[in-house]
Amino acid sequence: MKKKFSLGKVATHAFLIVWLLLCVFPLYWLLCFSLKDTQEIFNGNLIGLPTQWLFSNYANAWGAGGNISVFLMNSVIDTAVTLCITSLMGFMSAYGLLRMRWKGQKVVMTYIMMGMMIPMHAALYPLTETLLPLNKTYWALIIPYAAFNIPITILILSGFITNIPYEMEEAACIDGSGIFRTAFTIILPMMVPAIATAAIFVFLQVWNELLLATIFASGKVRTLTVGIQQMSGQYQTDYGSMGAALVIATLPTLVLYMCMSGQVQRSLIAGAVKG
Amino acid sequence: MKRVLSNKWSIAVFVLPTVLFFTYIVIIPIFKSFYYSLLSEIPAKVGDQSEFVWFENYIKMFTPGRRNAFPEAVLNSLYYAGLSIFVQLPFSLLIALILANGVKSESLYRNLFFIPVVISSVVISLLWQRIYKDLVPSIYEIFHLTLPKNGFLANKDTKLMAVFLPSLWQFVGYHMLLMYGALKSIPTDVIEAATVDGAGGVRMALRIQIPMIKPMLKVCLSFSLIGSFKLFDTPWILLERANKSLPALSMYVEMFSNHKYSYASAQAMFIVFECLAFTVLLNILFKDWDGFTLRRGRRRLAA
Structure with a gap:
């Protein structure tokens, strides 16, 4: 050169x-x-x-006028529970779909992957009917978030899980370990990096989501995205507090990114197929 | 061993909860949406039933009329898709090529360019709102320019562009990263061989690098296209309420403000069909592109 x-x-x-x-x-x-x-x-x-x-x-946005602290807490709860569900269900179904051997596993895999290509706009109105009993609870958001993010989690995990040699299961089986113990104590620890990759992707999706949040998060369970959007209407004149609210809302993702920029970038590359 | 991995009960425990959950929350609502889109509007009187009207809502959606904003909304989303494909993607590709071909502090640039992607589009939109309302006017003042009437976000001519700009800006980093990653994974011996053969700079990019990252370009293209049909966050915040200038906005307004559930469901289904159609189209196009280069290559070999 x-x-x-x-x-x-x-x-x-x-x-x-x-x-x-x-x-x-x-x-x-x-x-x-x-x-x-x-x-x-x-x-x-x-x-x-x-x-x-x-x-x-910041004090103003946090408590007195802005209630950012409440929104932040709501977002944390929604995101944390969603991540637990997608990680657990994603891992279990990836194991069942890609590791175990049965007729029709390809069909089921395609079925779930097809769901990934369909934008959630399509399910919006029927979902409001389905989730009506959960209105104004955290579950009204967590359930659709989890369901819509399970396919991408499985897809990200699939690349890793098929690379683990089958000798792992064989050895465990010979030693008398049952399938659940093998999956959770031997395969799961090996999958932690992959699960983290998927989790970061899902975290960013859920934390920043607005469309579902405007519909399902009202009253006390408003998330940050809805909260700051509504705040911006009230705070037309108080620029400083509005700015502070925006900074607080951005900080978690920004800190995550600054601490592990490489990992975040890998996650978003892995999740890009979702579109 | 095989028996353990094929045990029906354990498979059911692993897979069934997810499949049922996914079906109940994602798949069934989609079919319900489609069914609703074939019904007439839910009548105001309790006890009346909606009728099955086949594709009437879809026809209504595309019947030109002064009060029907949907065709224009679709055109607007195509306009955004065009900007994304012909401006945003080439720009991202240029940056990716520059970075991948090695400049000083390459990873610093890459990490910083990517920052807008991780920030919530709500924050980005509110930030740009301030930029349009405060920062740009004061810059205009310095250079003695006249602002568009009513400001950028309310003016008929600048509105769309003003709404598209933040999300175009935000996702340059994402496309750049995807292309950069693909460029970096081209085997070095290919690049070396091309260098030995005297390819450099522009020729290397056009003949070697870009053709080799075609699969990723396809991902970026479908990302742009699907993103443009689904675009919601930025226009929702930047435009005044009850604005129907993009498909997702129109659907939302019809659904939750005007309570026209069937009509809105038809629009939602249209967004889905549009996404699927363009995914299929991209697949065909890229297959043809492969076929085309292959044929040309063979012809060259034969000559």
């Missing part, structure tokens, strides 16, 4: 840096206005760093 300082290289970097700024600037801007008060923004300090760092905006 040639290595020299050239005009082309400078242009390339300039291009990349411009796009980089366009990617990161909105975040910087958000962080800044979450620490300013409305007065400051309207007096012309639109882009610069805040003159006074108003952490009171």
